[in-house]
Amino acid sequence: MRHRLLPHPLLTLVLVGIWLLLNNTFAPGHVVLGLILGWAIPMFTVRFWPERVSINRPLLLLRFIAVVLWDIVVANLAVAWLIVGRPQSLRPAFLAVPLVLKSDLAIGLLANTICLTPGTVSAQLSEDRRFLLVHALDAADGDAVIAEIKRRYEQPLKEVFESC
Amino acid sequence: MLEYLLSFLILAGALFTFVGSLGLARLRDFYTRLHGPTKASTLGVGCLLIASALFFSTRSEGISLHEVLVTLFLFITAPISAHLLAKAALHLGLTSLAPPPEDKPRR
Numbered sequence A: 001m002r003h004r005l006l007p008h009p010l011l012t013l014v015l016v017g018i019w020l021l022l023n024n025t026f027a028p029g030h031v032v033l034g035l036i037l038g039w040a041i042p043m044f045t046v047r048f049w050p051e052r053v054s055i056n057r058p059l060l061l062l063r064f065i066a067v068v069l070w071d072i073v074v075a076n077l078a079v080a081w082l083i084v085g086r087p088q089s090l091r092p093a094f095l096a097v098p099l100v101l102k103s104d105l106a107i108g109l110l111a112n113t114i115c116l117t118p119g120t121v122s123a124q125l126s127e128d129r130r131f132l133l134v135h136a137l138d139a140a141d142g143d144a145v146i147a148e149i150k151r152r153y154e155q156p157l158k159e160v161f162e163s164c
Numbered sequence B: 001m002l003e004y005l006l007s008f009l010i011l012a013g014a015l016f017t018f019v020g021s022l023g024l025a026r027l028r029d030f031y032t033r034l035h036g037p038t039k040a041s042t043l044g045v046g047c048l049l050i051a052s053a054l055f056f057s058t059r060s061e062g063i064s065l066h067e068v069l070v071t072l073f074l075f076i077t078a079p080i081s082a083h084l085l086a087k088a089a090l091h092l093g094l095t096s097l098a099p100p101p102e103d104k105p106r107r
Helices: A009-023 A028-044 A058-084 A104-116 A142-161 B002-026 B030-059 B066-092
Strands: A093-098 A120-125 A131-136
Touching (some): A009 A028, A093 A142, A120 B030, B002 B030
Antiparallel strands (some): A093 A131, A120 A131
């Protein structure tokens, strides 16, 4: 019963937060309206989100977000430099990153993270979900890029969203 | 003092957005072109949004938090469009500077 009435408590909290930010207010009326929306929307969209999301280590998630933001800044500078510099000397490559993640959310977040951090775009997930095809802008050493992605992004995501 | 910080942020944002678009012109195949606008622009838009949040928080009463939402939505949607474009390009078999991934284990 609890699962049907409140399928995604986390999503509810996020929706309330987004509603309050959208209105740029913390007035009680908007809190109530946000709570109603946050309760109703997950109930009606539960078919798109069949798995229940659990965050095992919130602190690690925060650290992961900080790492990603930092990487975005650093890598943005790097890509800007590559574009302004000599685009002819780029060595683009397709890399197949073997996945240990299993859940939809974790894989989605990994693909999203790879796209956000400049220099790499996730291009395709293999049908058996064991490889994520990534296009790298400048990969002299493909294996090093793959190892970096696995160590920096996949490992924390696995610890946060999939108990290990 | 604040004006200097804001001008710096806006100029930096404009610069990164420009470099992102410059990538479209200078890079040579579809996949590498995809990197310019989706990437260099994240930092560019980020700088502009921080400047906007600072400006409206100091000029009007109350702090302005719309920008947090813009960032959130941007960071959710931009990678998805990049991913779909790359996927479509792979599907169509566009010419690529990188060796195409046919020899890689795909399925």
